[in-house]
Amino acid sequence: KAGVTQTPRYLIKTRGQQVTLSCSPISGHRSVSWYQQTPGQGLQFLFEYFSETQRNKGNFPGRFSGRQFSNSRSEMNVSTLELGDSALYLCASSPGQDLGGYTFGSGTRLTVV
Amino acid sequence: AQSVTQPDIHITVSEGASLELRCNYSYGATPYLFWYVQSPGQGLQLLLKYFSGDTLVQGIKGFEAEFKRSQSSFNLRKPSVHWSDAAEYFCAVGAPGGYNKLIFGAGTRLAVHP
Numbered sequence: 001k002a003g004v005t006q007t008p009r010y011l012i013k014t015r016g017q018q019v020t021l022s023c024s025p026i027s028g029h030r031s032v033s034w035y036q037q038t039p040g041q042g043l044q045f046l047f048e049y050f051s052e053t054q055r056n057k058g059n060f061p062g063r064f065s066g067r068q069f070s071n072s073r074s075e076m077n078v079s080t081l082e083l084g085d086s087a088l089y090l091c092a093s094s095p096g097q098d099l100g101g102y103t104f105g106s107g108t109r110l111t112v113v
Numbered sequence: 114a115q116s117v118t119q120p121d122i123h124i125t126v127s128e129g130a131s132l133e134l135r136c137n138y139s140y141g142a143t144p145y146l147f148w149y150v151q152s153p154g155q156g157l158q159l160l161l162k163y164f165s166g167d168t169l170v171q172g173i174k175g176f177e178a179e180f181k182r183s184q185s186s187f188n189l190r191k192p193s194v195h196w197s198d199a200a201e202y203f204c205a206v207g208a209p210g211g212y213n214k215l216i217f218g219a220g221t222r223l224a225v226h227p
Contacts, residue, residue, distance in 0.1 A: 004156075031213045043203065043217035056212040090156055092213070099145050099207045099215070100164075106156040 001026065004093050004105035012111045018079040021108045025072050025093030029101070031055075032074035034066060037088040037107070046089075049074055050097060078110075086112045115140050117204055119218035126194050127226045134189040134221050136204030144206040146187040147215065148178055151201045160202075163187065164209070174198070199225045 005024040013019050025032050034046040045058040049068035066076040072093075078085055090107045094100065116139045126132055138144065145164050149157040161172025168180040178189045187204060201222045205215040 006156075033213050033215075035215075042219050043205075043215075045214045045216070048213050050213070056214050058214075088154075092157075092215075094213050097213070098210055099147075099162075099213055102147075102207075102213060102215075103159070104149075104157040109154070 004091060004103050006089075006091055006105040006108050008108060009106065010109045010111075012113060013081050014113055015081055015083060017081050018077060019081060019110060020075050020077045021089055021110070023074045023076075023091035023093070023105060025074070025091075026101075026103055029093035029095050029103075030072050031094040031096065032068055032072065033092045033094075033102075034074070034076050035090045035092070036060075037090060038084075038086070043090075046076065055097075081112045083112050086110060115144075115206060115216050117206055117216055117218035119202075119204055119221050121221045122219070123222050123224065125224040125226060128196050129193050132189075132191045132194045132198070132223070134202050134204075134223070136187045136189065136218060138185050138187065138204075138206045140185075140206055142209070143182065145209055146178075146180060147205040147207065148172065148176070148187070148189045149203045149205065150174075151203065151220075153200075157203065160189070194223075194225055196225045196227060199223055 031050045033048040047057045068074045088107045092104045094102045118137045147162045148160040204218040
């Protein structure tokens with residue numbers, strides 16, 4: 001059974017650009033959560049989607065947005081990139097509306113220059 | 114507010130020695146509790162989790178953790194550390210029956226001396 005797949009693995013962008021990251025959950029999983037990991041702030045929750053609806057959102061500016069498609073794949077978008085957005089972005093998927101079976105992907109490393 | 118504290122930022126042990134990584138949490142009720150391990154540049158691998166029941170939880174790679182409600186702790190232990198255990202370890206809490214969101218501690222980086 002395939003795990004959580006995040007693409008691309010690495011990305012370099014310039015300040016002011018926008019970026020879109022993709023997360024394909026485990027087959028049958030309907031919930032996708034996103035996290036940002038930086039050396040200074042650690043692991044922080046961005047948002048969670050279940051059945052195409054955003055259920056919960058962390059304390060991030062509006063430049064961070066996401067969506068989920070009918071096949072449960074999710075994308076997150078960051079507009080007007082700042083140097084501080086350089087981070088490892090992790091997604092996790094779960095079968096339902098709780099943390100049973102919560103599984104993380106390998107992440108996308110975003111570098112903003 | 115919900116929070117997780119991992120008091121030790123770095124720990125160094127000798128190969129074959131025992132290990133205990135500390136985790137304390139602040140939460141209104143009994144949360145779901147997790148330990149993850151992360152190797153450099155990699156995602157998070159689940160070591161073990163506690164939802165309910167027996168307070169001593171067995172995980173993968175020979176790790177175990179004990180939930181102590183009175184101390185709001187969920188410490189991770191391993192009786193004999195291997196060089197391959199060198200990594201960063203994260204404790205996390207989540208809400209039972211709530212949104213799929215984890216609050217993480219700052220992590221403990223483990224170094225293993227041969």
